[in-house]
Amino acid sequence: MKYSLLIALAVFTLFTSFASCKKDGRDVSSNPSAGNNNGNINPNPEGSKMKIKIGNSTFTATLYDNATTKAFKALLPLTVNMVELNGNEKYVDLSRNLPTNAANPGNIQNGDLMLYGSKTLVLFYKAFATSYSYTKLGRINDTTGLAAALGSGNVTVSFELE
Known part of the structure; x- marks a missing residue:
């Protein structure tokens, strides 16, 4: 029994x-964009887009619909000097804290735009597994040439809404 x-x-x-x-x-x-992964990656149903300019290259990113992205969009347009880290990402500390809903994504994808902590903006240009938690902001639609545009050192990057 x-x-x-x-x-x-x-x-x-x-x-x-x-x-x-x-x-x-x-x-x-x-x-990966259909689920909510702890509520922080719902794509914006209106298709909110952002341009990311790196040197002579321009990339289009689709932004997620969450409180962090809304607060980030309030900072735009924004031009920052992003610092190289680990040969797979660029980061910059923003001028203020943003709301967070961090979760471990398990794997980072080339073109992911995320927030680490409450004010560190991170743009990833190589895929890898991670044990860190991030709040997802969006991702670049076509990453062709992203790694080359970002280069191996620090770089100036502009973010603006389309």
Whole structure:
């Protein structure tokens, strides 16, 4: 009897685990922007876009709809000197703290724009696994040439709404 209950419980748990991978009929595990990952990566349904200018290159980013992004947009337009870190990211400390909803994304993607802590803006140009927590702001739509534009040292970057 005990074994029957344990097996039934295991089967129930298995089925509910599979059911949780779907949301509104869409498989969110294959679409990183479809889920909410602790509520901080909902894409803006209006398609809020931002231009990121690095030297002669311009990239378009899609911003997420969250309190952090709204506070960040209030700082725009913004031109900053971003500092190289670890051969995979550029960062700058903003002039003020922004609201946060940090979560560990597990993996960083080329083109992710995030906030570390409450005021460090980070633009990633290489993919890697991470154990750190960030609040997601958005991501660059087409990262072709991003690493080359950012180079290996510090760089001036401009952010402005489209």
